[in-house]
Amino acid sequence: MSIELIIGILNVILISTTPLVFAGIGELVTEKSGVLNLGLEGLMLVGAVTGFITLVLTGNYFYSLFLSIISGVILSGIFAFLVLNLMTNQIATGLALTIFGIGLSAMLGKKFAGTPIDGLNPYYFIVISFLLVFFVAYFLSKTKTGLIVRAVGENHNSAYALGYNVFKTRYLTIIFGGVMSSLAGYYISICYAPMWQEGMTAGRGWIALALVVFATWKPWRLLVGAYIFGGVAIMQMNLQAIGVKLPGQFFNMMPYLATIIVLVFISSNKLRLKINAPSSLNIPFEKNQ
Amino acid sequence: MQSIVEFKNIFKSYPGVIANDDVSFDIKKQSIHAILGENGAGKSTLVKILYGHVKPDSGEILINSDLAIINSPSTAKNLGINMVFQHFSLFESLTVAENLILGMNENISLTKLKDKSKTICDKYGFNLNLNSPISSLSVGQRQSVEIVRSLLNNPKILIMDEPTSVLTPDEIRKLFKILKNLVNDGLTVIFISHKLEEIINLSDYVTIMRNGKVVSTISTQNEDSETLGYKMLGYKVSKAKQVSDINFSQEIFNIKNLSTHSKDPFTINLNKIDLNLKKGQIFGIAGVAGNGQKELMEILLNENDYEFSGDIIFKDLKINALSTFQRKSLSISYVTEERLGHSAIPEMSLSENIFLSMNHKSEFKKGDFINFEKINSYASDVIKNFNVDTPSYNVKAGKLSGGNLQKFIIGREIMSNPELLILSQPTWGIDAGSEAFIKKTIVELSQKGVSIIIISHDLDELLEVCHQISVLYEGSLSNPLNVEDINITKLGKYMGGLFD
Numbered sequence: 001m002s003i004e005l006i007i008g009i010l011n012v013i014l015i016s017t018t019p020l021v022f023a024g025i026g027e028l029v030t031e032k033s034g035v036l037n038l039g040l041e042g043l044m045l046v047g048a049v050t051g052f053i054t055l056v057l058t059g060n061y062f063y064s065l066f067l068s069i070i071s072g073v074i075l076s077g078i079f080a081f082l083v084l085n086l087m088t089n090q091i092a093t094g095l096a097l098t099i100f101g102i103g104l105s106a107m108l109g110k111k112f113a114g115t116p117i118d119g120l121n122p123y124y125f126i127v128i129s130f131l132l133v134f135f136v137a138y139f140l141s142k143t144k145t146g147l148i149v150r151a152v153g154e155n156h157n158s159a160y161a162l163g164y165n166v167f168k169t170r171y172l173t174i175i176f177g178g179v180m181s182s183l184a185g186y187y188i189s190i191c192y193a194p195m196w197q198e199g200m201t202a203g204r205g206w207i208a209l210a211l212v213v214f215a216t217w218k219p220w221r222l223l224v225g226a227y228i229f230g231g232v233a234i235m236q237m238n239l240q241a242i243g244v245k246l247p248g249q250f251f252n253m254m255p256y257l258a259t260i261i262v263l264v265f266i267s268s269n270k271l272r273l274k275i276n277a278p279s280s281l282n283i284p285f286e287k288n289q
Numbered sequence: 290m291q292s293i294v295e296f297k298n299i300f301k302s303y304p305g306v307i308a309n310d311d312v313s314f315d316i317k318k319q320s321i322h323a324i325l326g327e328n329g330a331g332k333s334t335l336v337k338i339l340y341g342h343v344k345p346d347s348g349e350i351l352i353n354s355d356l357a358i359i360n361s362p363s364t365a366k367n368l369g370i371n372m373v374f375q376h377f378s379l380f381e382s383l384t385v386a387e388n389l390i391l392g393m394n395e396n397i398s399l400t401k402l403k404d405k406s407k408t409i410c411d412k413y414g415f416n417l418n419l420n421s422p423i424s425s426l427s428v429g430q431r432q433s434v435e436i437v438r439s440l441l442n443n444p445k446i447l448i449m450d451e452p453t454s455v456l457t458p459d460e461i462r463k464l465f466k467i468l469k470n471l472v473n474d475g476l477t478v479i480f481i482s483h484k485l486e487e488i489i490n491l492s493d494y495v496t497i498m499r500n501g502k503v504v505s506t507i508s509t510q511n512e513d514s515e516t517l518g519y520k521m522l523g524y525k526v527s528k529a530k531q532v533s534d535i536n537f538s539q540e541i542f543n544i545k546n547l548s549t550h551s552k553d554p555f556t557i558n559l560n561k562i563d564l565n566l567k568k569g570q571i572f573g574i575a576g577v578a579g580n581g582q583k584e585l586m587e588i589l590l591n592e593n594d595y596e597f598s599g600d601i602i603f604k605d606l607k608i609n610a611l612s613t614f615q616r617k618s619l620s621i622s623y624v625t626e627e628r629l630g631h632s633a634i635p636e637m638s639l640s641e642n643i644f645l646s647m648n649h650k651s652e653f654k655k656g657d658f659i660n661f662e663k664i665n666s667y668a669s670d671v672i673k674n675f676n677v678d679t680p681s682y683n684v685k686a687g688k689l690s691g692g693n694l695q696k697f698i699i700g701r702e703i704m705s706n707p708e709l710l711i712l713s714q715p716t717w718g719i720d721a722g723s724e725a726f727i728k729k730t731i732v733e734l735s736q737k738g739v740s741i742i743i744i745s746h747d748l749d750e751l752l753e754v755c756h757q758i759s760v761l762y763e764g765s766l767s768n769p770l771n772v773e774d775i776n777i778t779k780l781g782k783y784m785g786g787l788f789d
Contacts, residue, residue: 144396151380151391158378161342162392163363271553275382 017230019184023208026180033173034153034280038094041205042101047182048189049105076178119194137219153278216276299348308334326498341365369445386419392438427579485514537567547599557581573755622707635687675700692723
C-alpha cells in the first residue's frame, strides 16, 4: 500500500467521522446530567435540512448555520419541556423526536433533494470537533459548572437539596446536545455530502448514542471510539475496492455490527458500567411539594 | 436570649395526613434545640420547611425577627441555614473535595478549599481525605463530610436530622463535643432525634411534637429520659429484657472458617469467621459500619454468588451453595438493612411486597398465577399482629414511615415461621415506639425457640436483646461475649480491633 493511499484513507476517515464526534459529545453532556435523549437522529436530519434549505434560498453560509442551530434549540427545547416539566418517559419521547425529525426533514426537503450547492470546507469543522472534545473534557472535570452537571446526573435529589436548579441544568445540557446534533447534521448536508437526500444521516445518530456508552461517558474515549467506528466504515469501501469477495451488504452492515459487538462487550462488564454511568440517568426528577 | 428562628402557626397537610398542625415555637440564638417526636410526628417536615425543601400550606417563619420567605434550599442557604440530612445528600462517585465544592455558596479554587477545610477539620477534630471517593467511606466518615460541607458556608443555623443513628458511642461523644464547640463559636443547632438520653445530654431546649402538633417546648435541665419519653409518646414504654440464665444446647447454625478473597477495592475481605448459634439464642454482631457487615450479610443471603472459602452449616446441612430462596425454604428468614429498595419495593403495594419475599412458597400461587386472596389475608395478618399503621394492604410500601415499614417487613418474615432469623440494622433510624415494639417481638420470638442473628451498629439495642455479642472489625469477628459479662469499656476496645 502506498503512502498516498494511506494518507487518502486517513483523510476520508477524518472527514466521515466528524459528525459522530459532534452528536456523540453533545449526547454525552446531556447524559452526564441524567437525561437520555434518543432523538439524535431526528435532530441531525432537521439540522441538516434546515441548513441546506437556508443555504439554497439565501446563499449565505452564516444564515444557514445559524438557522440549523436554531432548529436544534427549538426541537431539543420541546424535548426538554416534555421530559422535564411534563415528566414524560425519556425513551418514548426521544423515539418520538427521531420519528418526527425523519418525517419533518423529508417533507421540508422534498423540493430540494438533488439541488447542487457549493459545500463548505470540512476541515473547519474537523478542527472544531477536536477543540470541542477538549473543551467538554475540561468543562466536566475541572469547572464548577461541569461538576454541577455531573452532580445533577449523579443524584438529582441531593443536588436539589444543596440548592442547585436541576431543571435549569438539564434544560441547558439538553439544548447543548440538541445543538451539537444539528451541527452534525449541518456538517453532513453542507460539508460532507454536500447535498440533501432523505434520511441521509443513515443511522449515525444511533451510532453516536452507542458511542457514549462505549466511551463510558468519558469525552476522550468518545473521540477514540468515534474514529474506530469511522475507520470500520471506511475500511468496508477499501476492502471492496481491493476486491475482497464478500457480498456488498456485508460490508454495509459492518459499522452497525461493530456497534452491536462493542455494546455487548461493554455491557458484560457490569462493574465498569455501574461505576461510570450517571446514577440518575433516565430517572425523572420530581420536586418535593 | 434573643430568638433566631420563630415558627408562627405553620400548617402543612398531605393527602390524608396533617404533618404540621399550627406549629409555633421559638429557637434561641446560640443554643442546641432538639426536636423530639415519634415517627410521623412531623419533625422532619418542619425542618424541611425551614430549609425550603417543603412548602408550608400556611404560616410564617421569622429569622432574626424578620419575616423570611424560604421557597428553596438555596434561599435557605443564603439566610445561613444549612442542613445535614438523615439519608446523606452526598454524591457517591465523586470525591470528598468535589462534594465539598458542590456544597459551597461561593466559587473557590481547590487549593483554597483545602486550606479552608483543613482549618475546620483541625479546629473541630474531623479527619478527612479530600481525594477519596465517597463510596469508599464509612457511614461515620460520610457524616463528617456532610458536616464539614455545611460548616464551609459559615452557617448561622445548622439543622441535623437524626445524626447519631449511624455512629458508634465514641463517634457520638466526638460529635457532641464538636457541636458544643460550634455553639460556643456562635452557631445555633437544631437537632432532630428520638433518642432521649442524647437529647438530655446534648440540648439546651427541646420541642416535643406528637401527631403534627407541638406538645411543649421546655428546657432540658430538669428532665430525665423517663419524663421526656412520657411526654413524647403520651404513654410509657417498657424495655424488652432478655432472660440471660438459659442453657442453650442444641446447635442450629454454624459458620466455620469463613474468608473472602476479593480484589475489589471497595469491599472488605472477611477473615476466618467462626460463629456458633444455638436454638433460641440471640447473637449480636456489633461493630462500626464498614467493617465487613455488608459482605457478611451478602454471604448469608447469597444473592450475588459472593465467593468465599469455609462453610456455612444450618442444622447439619452445608448450605454454602444454596440460593436465597433455597435457604428460605429451609426456614431461614432475612431482614436486610435497606428497607426501601432491598427489603421492599417502594412503588409496589404491601401485598405485592409479601409475594416477592414468599415466592418460594407454593401456597401463595395458583399454578403460575398469584393467589391474591392468600397474600392479602397474609398482609392483613401482618398489619394487625405487628401494629402497622396503614389504611390497607394496597398502600405502596414507599408511603409508609420507616418504623411502620420495618414492622411490616419484620412481621412478614416472622409470620413465615422461621427457625433462624437474620436481621441487619433492625431499628435503624426509626421511632422509639416502633423500636420498642420490634425489640420486644425479637425477644419473644427467641423464647419460642427461634434463633436470631442481629447485625447492628446500635450497642444499646444489642445489649438489650442479645445473649451473646461478637464484634466485627476489619473483616475479623471477635470471640463471643456473654451479655452479662460485658462492660462498655471492653466493648469499646473490641470495636477498635483490640481482641485476639
